[in-house]
Amino acid sequence: MATIEIKDLGRWFEQESRALVLYARQWLDPVAAEDAVQDVFIRLIQEDQPPHHMKAWLYRAVRNRALNGLRSWKRRSRWEDQAATETAHWFESHPGQRIDARLAENALHRLPPEEREVVTLRIWGGLTLEEIAEVLGSSVPSVFRRYRASLAHIQRLMEERCPTKHQLA
Amino acid sequence: MPDQTPTRLNQEELDIERRLHEMVPARHGMDRDTLMFQAGKRSGQRRAQQWRALSVVLAVMTGILAVAGFGRQSGYSSLEVAETPGNGEPAVAVSVSEPGARIDKTTRSGGHWHSPVASEFLGLRERVLSQGLDALPTPVRAAPSLDVPNRVSDWLRQSRAGNGLNLSKSSHDQLTLGNPS
Numbered sequence: 001m002a003t004i005e006i007k008d009l010g011r012w013f014e015q016e017s018r019a020l021v022l023y024a025r026q027w028l029d030p031v032a033a034e035d036a037v038q039d040v041f042i043r044l045i046q047e048d049q050p051p052h053h054m055k056a057w058l059y060r061a062v063r064n065r066a067l068n069g070l071r072s073w074k075r076r077s078r079w080e081d082q083a084a085t086e087t088a089h090w091f092e093s094h095p096g097q098r099i100d101a102r103l104a105e106n107a108l109h110r111l112p113p114e115e116r117e118v119v120t121l122r123i124w125g126g127l128t129l130e131e132i133a134e135v136l137g138s139s140v141p142s143v144f145r146r147y148r149a150s151l152a153h154i155q156r157l158m159e160e161r162c163p164t165k166h167q168l169a
Numbered sequence: 170m171p172d173q174t175p176t177r178l179n180q181e182e183l184d185i186e187r188r189l190h191e192m193v194p195a196r197h198g199m200d201r202d203t204l205m206f207q208a209g210k211r212s213g214q215r216r217a218q219q220w221r222a223l224s225v226v227l228a229v230m231t232g233i234l235a236v237a238g239f240g241r242q243s244g245y246s247s248l249e250v251a252e253t254p255g256n257g258e259p260a261v262a263v264s265v266s267e268p269g270a271r272i273d274k275t276t277r278s279g280g281h282w283h284s285p286v287a288s289e290f291l292g293l294r295e296r297v298l299s300q301g302l303d304a305l306p307t308p309v310r311a312a313p314s315l316d317v318p319n320r321v322s323d324w325l326r327q328s329r330a331g332n333g334l335n336l337s338k339s340s341h342d343q344l345t346l347g348n349p350s
Contacts, residue, residue: 009208013201018194034199038207045208046215091192099188123189144177151182154189 004050012054013041019124020062022090026116027066036065056131059121063135099158107157115150122147 017037024033040061044051051057090108091101108116121132133143178186296304 003212006205006209006212010201010205013204017199018197021197021199022194030197034197037197038199038204041204042208042211045212089195092195094193097191099192101192104189104192119189123186124192124194148178148182151178151185155181155185 009045016058022124023120024062024066027070032069036069040065056134060135107154110157111153118146119150
């Protein structure tokens with residue numbers, strides 16, 4: 001039986017856990033998102049065969065787990081309260097960043113869910129368009145169209161919050 | 170930065186992509202060591218379950234083989250029953266080769282199956298145990314066959330006639346077996 005080794009599991013955890021939690025937080029609160037990611041890694045060690053496309057498998061598993069968790073939270077009518085009281089930020093702030101983390105986070109929040117998902121998978125997950133299409137069960141051209149649209153949307157949202165020199169003048 | 174940047178993105182899109190990529194997702198509260206411990210524990214449980222399942226299967230197979238072996242031992246014995254010779258017929262060995270074959274020349278006594286000779290012996294034994302030695306049948310002395318020459322008597326007669334051997338009646342009786350002719 002060829003299961004994934006513990007050391008490989010640790011390596012994947014170090015590489016992908018942050019982006020996976022960020023991906024899961026589109027649907028879940030911070031604690032639930034971490035629980036979902038942890039469950040996925042524990043499930044990974046129980047797989048008989050290591051997934052062929054590990055990265056795509058991880059994001060797809062987190063997505064399924066998060067959506068299942070979201071359904072149960074909706075049943076308990078807790079989702080709205082959790083989202084309203086959510087205070088943990090999505091990104092770390094660094095002085096050298098050319099973009100304000102809070103501003104980008106706000107822009108991402110305001111994106112339509114399907115566009116936000118593509119941007120998260122592409123930019124912070126580092127998935128290829130083919131892998132994103134596999135995760136979402138969509139086609140590559142469709143994913144690419146959505147990605148371009150989301151980038152344009154983010155730029156527009158950020159310009160609204162940060163007026164350019166022309167607008168200031 | 171994603172390794173496969175779409176070539177159809179314009180410069181403006183590439184720039185916003187680069188700026189977004191500079192942002193690092195926030196730290197999470199998960200502990201790597203805790204996760205590794207839980208993963209190892211779950212993996213160990215899974216392997217233990219596999220070994221447990223294998224042991225159960227082997228135990229069941231051993232039980233089945235044991236039952237099958239016991240059945241073969243009791244059912245496929247190479248039991249041979251020698252019939253008592255009667256009416257001048259030679260003894261015939263009846264070989265029981267199949268487990269379901271019936272043994273006709275047997276009788277049941279005390280919950281056990283015995284051959285006729287054994288049944289007679291066991292009956293006699295029971296009678297002796299209950300009634301004592303009187304239950305034993307009177308031994309029947311076999312009468313000497315007339316057509317069998319009494320070689321001792323002939324020898325004595327020849328000795329008496331030839332050598333003048335004088336034997337008393339008592340010694341004659343002692344030496345003579347059966348009725349002198």
